Amino acid sequence: MKRSVFFISDSTGITAETLGHALLAQFDDLEYRQVTIPFVRDSKAAEDAVDRINAAAHEDGARPIVFSTLTGSDLHRAVSASDGLVLDVFNAFLRPLEHELQRGSAHATGRFHGLVDRAVYDARISAVDFALKHDDGEGLKGYREADLILVGVSRSGKTPTCVYLSMQFGVRAANYPFTIEDVERDSLPEVLKAHQERLFGLTIAPERLCQIRGQRRPDSRYASLTQCRMEVRTVESLLRRERVPLLDSSTASIEEIATSILHRTGIERRVFP
């Protein structure tokens, strides 16, 4: 049976999506079609959302699941009258918070991911700029300003991890890929030695690396399992010898890799976006 899942919000819908996915991940083998409806800020938009939910109910022959972060009570009431199972993400928690904080909440639309804290915005942009300027062995002179320098073989997950660290946590992360020459030399490149305490290694299962590289350069020596095995083995043993912390990215999500790095290094995030 097909299911439709809706994420409905007066803002971006990202909170509803994040919580909804986490909850649905608890159910094995659940197949569903996802629809996000952001910026539901007036009764016309709420009615359109209800029409889409009801159409999905009819088409699926099953009740759609609706994660709602609508804050306005009129909008919420409208969506609750749909044919979906409407889970009210906010109101379940606002009451205990109001009681504890001894004040009323605004019940205002678009509060989150809408109102901008300029200091947070600037810190994120500055960190993203840093990640882009110090990607893939670029900008070596800026390494002294890095919170972290990710090292590893080509395609071990360094770039997306640095970008995520900058965007989500405001952390200034550079990355340096070990070239074939670095691997063959089997010692830390000179440019990294001055920053050894800020190095963090990513490694990956050779089979997975071979698959990722194969998408990029099929049938190349670069993507061959023999080459991947040699590089991974050499770099892992080098990093262990140099006491650089090491994380296996093979089966982890970008979020998990980034969080693990902060957790293990104790690097403080600069922003809560």
Added chain:
Amino acid sequence: MKRSVFFISDSTGITAETLGHALLAQFDDLEYRQVTIPFVRDSKAAEDAVDRINAAAHEDGARPIVFSTLTGSDLHRAVSASDGLVLDVFNAFLRPLEHELQRGSAHATGRFHGLVDRAVYDARISAVDFALKHDDGEGLKGYREADLILVGVSRSGKTPTCVYLSMQFGVRAANYPFTIEDVERDSLPEVLKAHQERLFGLTIAPERLCQIRGQRRPDSRYASLTQCRMEVRTVESLLRRERVPLLDSSTASIEEIATSILHRTGIERRVFP
């Protein structure tokens, strides 16, 4: 009164943070200190978390607020016995979902942001690679593979928006900054004309642009209010004339800009990370 807010998870803590921030944004003038404790997967880690919550309660003279996404009932029970107001993000919704889906949930730790869907991972990495290769007017030849080409004056928010679109939605977004020469010519650059239907403009209040550019190059002509006003006015009128959709990034978060662009263009996301 200072308040401490904890985000406690057996996985990354990102779900707890996202929901917690959205809820706390509903309370005006609330000052709080934030602590995320990820990877709470055994009783030792749960006890450590309880110690930190209780120490904060003592220090603040106020009950800490604890957003928990712990799935294991033993771990959850341990944290609930702390001195904090523990808000159980998951269990409030798992029961109605179990009833609706007519099956039990796994109550398993680390399900979200932990189990990796390789297709999603590969699509995200590929989109992030695309954004980096087509940043700031680079990689013009790849524009035919772009879902979207963001245009605007320098520092109008194009780069972080493209990076976010790629990471969060798997969308392939390039960006092209209007140079002084482009602005003076007052017509769409040749390279963009072939892709006009995929262009999307970002604009920004001249005062905000002046502030952002000033952080980068203080006291430059580039950062002067006169220059910023001229560039913004010229580019806005050019984009309106060419019927390129336009969004003002001045007071919006990166999340809101990115979501608005998908909403207005109808571009479909490739991933739900």
